[in-house]
Amino acid sequence: MSEPKHHANRPEHALPAGNRASLGILAIFIIFVVAVPKNNLPAVIAYGAFPLFVITASRISLRLIMNRLLVISPFVLFMAAGNLYFDRQPIFDAWNVSVTGGMISAGVIAAKSFVTISALLVYSHSVPFHRFGNALRAWGVPELFATQLQLVYRYSFMLGDEARSLQKARDLRSFGHKGKDIRTTAQLIGSLLVRSSLRAEKIYMAMSARGFGNSLASHQKEPFTMRDAITVLLTTTGFLTVWIVFVPKP
Amino acid sequence: MIETEGLSFTYDDGTKALQHITLRIREGESAGIIGTNGAGKSTLLNHLNGWFTPQSGTVTVDSIRSTKKSQETLRRKVGLVFQNPDDQLFMTRLYDDIMFGPDNLGMHRKESEAEAERLLRNFGLWELREKPPSKLSQGQKRFAAFAAVLVMRPPILVMDEPTSDLDPRNRKKLISLLRSLSSTRITVSHDLDFIWDTCDRVFVMNSGRISAEGTTTDILADRALLEENGLELPIRLQD
Numbered sequence: 287m288s289e290p291k292h293h294a295n296r297p298e299h300a301l302p303a304g305n306r307a308s309l310g311i312l313a314i315f316i317i318f319v320v321a322v323p324k325n326n327l328p329a330v331i332a333y334g335a336f337p338l339f340v341i342t343a344s345r346i347s348l349r350l351i352m353n354r355l356l357v358i359s360p361f362v363l364f365m366a367a368g369n370l371y372f373d374r375q376p377i378f379d380a381w382n383v384s385v386t387g388g389m390i391s392a393g394v395i396a397a398k399s400f401v402t403i404s405a406l407l408v409y410s411h412s413v414p415f416h417r418f419g420n421a422l423r424a425w426g427v428p429e430l431f432a433t434q435l436q437l438v439y440r441y442s443f444m445l446g447d448e449a450r451s452l453q454k455a456r457d458l459r460s461f462g463h464k465g466k467d468i469r470t471t472a473q474l475i476g477s478l479l480v481r482s483s484l485r486a487e488k489i490y491m492a493m494s495a496r497g498f499g500n501s502l503a504s505h506q507k508e509p510f511t512m513r514d515a516i517t518v519l520l521t522t523t524g525f526l527t528v529w530i531v532f533v534p535k536p
Numbered sequence: 537m538i539e540t541e542g543l544s545f546t547y548d549d550g551t552k553a554l555q556h557i558t559l560r561i562r563e564g565e566s567a568g569i570i571g572t573n574g575a576g577k578s579t580l581l582n583h584l585n586g587w588f589t590p591q592s593g594t595v596t597v598d599s600i601r602s603t604k605k606s607q608e609t610l611r612r613k614v615g616l617v618f619q620n621p622d623d624q625l626f627m628t629r630l631y632d633d634i635m636f637g638p639d640n641l642g643m644h645r646k647e648s649e650a651e652a653e654r655l656l657r658n659f660g661l662w663e664l665r666e667k668p669p670s671k672l673s674q675g676q677k678r679f680a681a682f683a684a685v686l687v688m689r690p691p692i693l694v695m696d697e698p699t700s701d702l703d704p705r706n707r708k709k710l711i712s713l714l715r716s717l718s719s720t721r722i723t724v725s726h727d728l729d730f731i732w733d734t735c736d737r738v739f740v741m742n743s744g745r746i747s748a749e750g751t752t753t754d755i756l757a758d759r760a761l762l763e764e765n766g767l768e769l770p771i772r773l774q775d
Binding site for chain 2: 448451452454455456458459460461462464465470473474476477478480481484
C-alpha cells in the first residue's frame, strides 16, 4: 500500500513544541485567522508569516506545501469568487481599476484559506497521523471522532491504490478517445464504492476478531510539559499582538 | 517477438527494480518468469505492455519500440491479465466488462459478441453475464478477467499469478485453456508446477536481474539453481 512520499522522511519533533501543544497552537491560530474581519487583508497576510516561519524552522519543503496549495486552489478560488458578485460596492480606485468590497472580501477569503491550510499542512507533515489522533484524544476530543479520523486516513491510501488499479484496468482497454467517457467513469466510481463497502465489512470483521472496541488509541501518551505551556502562551501572545496591531477596534 | 535490451528501471523511492534485463521471447513461445517476491517480475511485466516506458534500455514488441507515443499500439498487441481480478473488472455488469475492450478497439460488434459468448460459455460464465463482477466467486472473477482480455484477441498474452485463488479443478481448466491458445504467452507465477505445465522456457529473476534462463525442464529440475535464487523445486519433483 502506497503512502505519500513525505511520510518516509517526516521531521517529527521538528516543531518547536510537543504534538499536543502544537495541535493546540494550530487550533488557536486557525481561530484567530478565521475571526479576522472580512475586509482586513493586511491582518491575514500578517498571520501568514506564522506558517512560513514554522516551515523554515522545521525545514519542510516549501515546494511541497506550495504544490498541495496549488491542488486545492481551484476550490478556494471558486468559493471566494462568489463574493465578487454579491458585493460590487466600489471602495477605492487603484491603477484605473475600481476595487469593490467583493474583491477585497474575496481576497481575504482566499488568503485565510491558504494561510490556515498551510498551517494544517505544516502540522500534518511534521506529526505522524497516529500521534495526531493521540493529541486529539489528549485534548478531550470524543473517541469516536478521533478513531473515525484515523480509520479514514488509514484506508484513504488503500482507496487511492484501488482507484489507481481500476483506472489502469480501464486505460489498458481504452484506445483513442474510446473508453474514457462519463458513463464508464461513473461505472468505475460505482464499482469503487461497492468494493470499498465490501472491503470495509471484511476489515471490520478482522478488527473485531482481534478485540477492536471502538478505539484505536495507542499506548503512546502525548505529554504537555511546562515548556509546551510556555510555547503555547508565547505564540498566543504573538497572535494577539498581531490582532491588536492589525485589527482596528470597532 | 518480444525483446528487451539492457532494460533498467528505478522507482521514485530509489528501489532498483530492474537492472540491465535482456531477453528474447519468440512468436508463439510460452515463457515463464519466476523469482522471489521483489525480484522485479511485475515491473518487467508492466514494461512489456507499455504501462511503464524504459528509463534506460529498450523494449521492443513486434518491432515496435516502447515509447510514450507507442503505448497505445503496444496495448493493442499485449493483453495483460492482472494478479487480482478485482483490479481488472470495473464495470457494473459482467457482460459490459467483457465487451469493454472490443468496443474501444473498434472490433466488429457481431464478431466480438460471438467471441464473448464463446469465452463466457467456455468458462461457465454465460448464465452470470448480467451479474455485477463483485458478486462472482474468486474463481469466476479470475476466468472473467481472462475472458475480458482474450476477447480482444491479443497476439501476446501476459499473465500475473494466474492461478492464485483457483481451486485444483479450475486450475486444470486454465491449463487446458492456455494450451489451446496459439498466442505468445508470458506467465509470472510462484506456482512452479503451473509453469512446468504451460511454459516452454523459463527466466529466473533475482534482485532485478535475469540470473538464469533455459528450457522449463532444465531450469525447474535444477535444485541448486532454484535454491540459489530463493526458490524450491516444483512439488511434483520434491521428495
